[in-house]
Amino acid sequence: MPEGPSIVILREEVAAFTGKAVERAEGNSKLDKSRLVGQTVQSFRSWGKHFLIELDDVSLRIHLLLFGSYRINERKQSSPRLSLGFANGELNFYACSVQFIEGPLDEAYEWSADVMGDAWDSRAVLKKLRARPRLLACDALLDQTLFSGSGNIIKNEVLFRTRIHPLSLIGELPAAKLRELAKEVRVYSFDFLRWKREGKLKANWLAHTKTTCPRCKIPFVKAKSLGRSKRRAFYCERCQKRHGDSEKVSVNAPVAEE
DNA sequence: TGGTTTGTTGCAGC
DNA sequence: AGCTGCAACAAACC
Numbered sequence: 001m002p003e004g005p006s007i008v009i010l011r012e013e014v015a016a017f018t019g020k021a022v023e024r025a026e027g028n029s030k031l032d033k034s035r036l037v038g039q040t041v042q043s044f045r046s047w048g049k050h051f052l053i054e055l056d057d058v059s060l061r062i063h064l065l066l067f068g069s070y071r072i073n074e075r076k077q078s079s080p081r082l083s084l085g086f087a088n089g090e091l092n093f094y095a096c097s098v099q100f101i102e103g104p105l106d107e108a109y110e111w112s113a114d115v116m117g118d119a120w121d122s123r124a125v126l127k128k129l130r131a132r133p134r135l136l137a138c139d140a141l142l143d144q145t146l147f148s149g150s151g152n153i154i155k156n157e158v159l160f161r162t163r164i165h166p167l168s169l170i171g172e173l174p175a176a177k178l179r180e181l182a183k184e185v186r187v188y189s190f191d192f193l194r195w196k197r198e199g200k201l202k203a204n205w206l207a208h209t210k211t212t213c214p215r216c217k218i219p220f221v222k223a224k225s226l227g228r229s230k231r232r233a234f235y236c237e238r239c240q241k242r243h244g245d246s247e248k249v250s251v252n253a254p255v256a257e258e
Numbered sequence: 259t260g261g262t263t264t265g266t267t268g269c270a271g272c
Numbered sequence: 273a274g275c276t277g278c279a280a281c282a283a284a285c286c
């Protein structure tokens with residue numbers, strides 16, 4: 001479910017509830033759900049993997065994490081974390097994180113970091129990346145403050161497309177390569193969105209879960225837990241160039257600034 | 259068949 | 273104090 005493009009799809013699927021009042025709010029979330037009843041949906045928004053329901057005096061932030069799911073005008077057997085009833089149907093969320101966000105959403109998030117968003121600004125992320133030269137490429141692509149909405153699939157695919165080895169140091173990438181990286185995260189995320197809608201997401205993976213490099217045909221490296229983020233990685237040692245050596249860390253050096 | 263995972267948080271222990 | 277590793281969530285997928 002849960003990388004940024006999947007949340008864009010969710011946002012579109014619930015559009016019929018925009019402007020409708022919450023008539024019923026229940027579920028096993030510990031939040032005070034009674035507060036929601038009577039409030040009107042001002043908008044459905046998303047910031048990366050965060051699905052946002054903007055109501056009259058508060059917003060809801062729903063994060064599907066790894067196992068979360070939702071149903072529109074349907075119910076699963078398991079009990080919902082949050083179920084919202086409207087005059088024209090209902091929206092049910094399962095196994096997710098639900099939080100209130102007080103105050104305007106425009107102040108709660110840095111919108112330029114949302115890879116799928118209209119306010120995406122690659123210059124802003126490049127500035128942040130330049131400030132963290134010791135950061136590994138594989139960790140940069142999972143850092144939601146840099147690339148909000150990018151997840152492990154997007155990480156593996158973007159590193160393969162740009163031919164960047166996941167253990168490259170951000171500070172060692174040539175300027176043009178860094179710009180290419182920032183640009184490709186957004187380009188691939190929209191490819192992901194289109195392929196997911198068409199039901200062809202997996203069919204278009206070049207690296208994620210693959211065993212052989214489609215370019216040079218040698219076996220991919222399958223790493224179980226790479227980088228600080230300790231997530232699995234699929235990459236080609238031959239055609240993904242390793243910029244800098246992340247192993248070279250002097251014991252006496254000052255604490256590495258990422 | 260059953261181990262793995264498109265993710266994040268909080269907490270225990272060190 | 274600040275880190276690391278684990279549990280929790282709970283279901284589709286290979």
